[in-house]
Amino acid sequence: MADDGVPKHVEYTGRYLVLLDQDDPGAGLEALSSGAGVSVAEHVEAGESATQALRQGGTVVFGDLGIAVVEAVEGDQRLALEATVASSRALVGAEPERVLHAYKKDVAAHPAEYFEGYLHGVADLVERVRGDGQITRPLTRAGGRGPQWSEDQATWGLQAVLATETALTGRGVGVAILDTGIDAAHPDLAARVKQSASFVPGQAVDDGHGHGTHCAGTACGPRNPATGPRYGVACEADIYVAKVLSDQGRGSDGQILDGINWAMDRADVRVISMSLGGAVALGDGFSRIYERAARRCLKRGKVIVAAAGNESRRPLDLRPVSTPANCPSVLAVGAIAPDFTIAPFSCAGMNPNGGGVDLVGPGVDVLSTWRDGGYRRLSGTSMATPHVAGVTALLWEQNPNATAAQIVTLLRGGTRELVLPASDAGRGLVQAP
Template sequence: MDPYTTFQVPSGDRPKYTGKKLVMLSPGASMKNIDEEAKEAALRLAPSGAYRKHEEDYLKAFEEGDGIVFEKFGVAVINANNDEQIKSLVYARSSFQYEEPERYLYALDGPKSRNFAQVLWQLLCRLFGRKSDPPVPGPSPDPVDPLPVFENNDEAYWGLHALAALDNTYTGKGVKLAVLDTGMYQAHPDFAGRNVVSKSFIPGEPVEDTNGHGTHCAGIAVGGRRGGTGARYGAASEADLYVAKVLSNEGVGSDSGILAGMEWAVNEGCKVISMSLGASVEENTRYSSIYNELAGKAMDMGTLIIAAAGNDSRRRQGLIRPVNHPANCPNILAVGALDRRSQVADFSCGGLNADGGLVDIAGPGVEIFSSWKLPQEYAILSGTSMATPFVAGVAAQFLEAFPEITARELWDKLLAQARPVPLPSRDVGIGLVQSPQEVLEPS
């Protein structure tokens, strides 16, 4: 595979819904009451805690039972597709509040054709000494104040220079960071000797990443230096990595697997969860109330959830699409993508939906070097998927610098220290994420 290639799940007729239901449980509802009321509706629901130590049984709960209850978040996934049965559960039982359809989610990357053309042009420019970008269709953007152009060098790849990560000594040491994705190429030489904990939530598939997307995102978040050259590419090179395989080797998952991975990460004590996954939404679509509630609960328990804004836009064609699910939830930090010239990526989704769905912050997301699956071991990809683990890695740096801060305080610090970018907040949020500086004092 060419290292400049970008993976993307074909978007044509992607299914949106699995046929299952997510159900929000009433605050304080006991498992005993939940079980009794579910039985009255002829449903058998398994508590997630009963399967925490046995992966095979845990996965069977999704496939063979009527559903599973994620006790920590107060959310159930109901396998039954009988509408009357669901209504009798939600509208006639005190332990069940409301329901939403379960969605499919996908690994998020920029479109392959766009990135290949862009890289080919830049290669020709380097060969013939041309410095200008190719002309683009449509009106020219309004002029903005010049910003630095970030470059790769022998010390680090451009994304880390954009973060100002080399201006401090923070590496995320001692911080538990979870990457929920397609798994991890566990034998990657750059991770030898690192503390990596993993678990698969995809039936029939081990954590081993035959896709590459998860390995790439993990490398951006917590990778170290490239073997052979020593150039740095990971933001938090000493953080403890927790890998939850919630997307299949084809890059496809569902809400139930995502929830399982999130609950596992919180139970493991992870303070940051990075999710480079999502599902497209339409304009004027409300965010998932269930995801928003559980993300708020996660923050109350000390875990910040960071997710990719999505890659549905085609800005050079005048098309900007709304932030994807679940990043469009107000309690999830949504990340847009910038290129090395601090311009918004052509594919990066925008904050179009007034009721939630904002871009909160931006990270490097175009032509990003990171780890990859065997035998290649490295690749250069583009997408809000790449921007998201940069933000997660910086979050781990902040937690190393300020170990006592809460998840909500961590959110505030990420925004407060971001570098302003003269672009609409709709596209880049508060600005470009920045590593903590040594001179910072706890607020």
């Protein structure tokens, strides 16, 4: 983001996301056709995929979400679309489609700069980061504050969220990881993936990046991994994988909504974990598109947790919670370090109307699975988010008949209070029941 608070490197696809009247979506489609000359190429129901239609550039309607992804329009047609949305009661609003990210790839070239997205933190981490982005040694205690951690048996993150103190395992609960895919051949994950699908045109669900595999491991890694300490929170939960980000760590809003639409229709899925996002400016509101999707998920008994973002460069430069985590119906997850201080990159609750941090999870020097059967230590709000997703799965196991709203209440009410501002940590550190 530039010094004036305006996000930089925001990328748009040229398409629009249109919110249809949820009571009469057909009237909205008619308005798009008659007012802007937009015809629907494909109508996608819950659980189906719009990948091919989006790839071909046609207009796609996610019927269960009440959202249309309108093909790229220019000039007079764009003006007609904007005028139609503004004048029709059947159309609630429209937003230009963005490209969201997992992380910026220039780690080796600029190790001391801010890492856009959600993979690597900087500031006080720079001295411990190799050129490939892997932390060279585990953290125990930073600055002489907080507990000293031994990771002989379990990672510091699992200990901090009390995952090592509960008999709950997440058994019978599905956790959907919407990310860069997964290394399904990893020895720790091979028997755990129940269903998977790719929503990235031309790419299989296999993780050519590593970010999705790392997040899946933190949320659902096994009690007894092949190598090293335990690192997974909900060690017996079922893993569902929606590849919505490419092997380059990028994905359009349409791809991500496609993945949400798929996960929403999986009966066993109770948690949707999204370690992805895009920067917003100070004073920006939340996306009504993602808010609609999150509300529909809540009604279907699913909770969305999302990374708050890595745009901050503390202590001098704080940036607001990113999209889609800034939606009121999405749980925004910030990151803490092993000494229980806020991570220097973690975004803050600076915008109104849902733009706050809800809670925090361990997000610095986090060990988990990596592609090609490996393991890696990474930092970011991306790493904090699956800790929260895993604890949410434990709560669902403990309370199988609860509503999604009740689970959210239990999650917020069971946190550990930290000596941090609510704008940084929300209710506090997530805790296993």
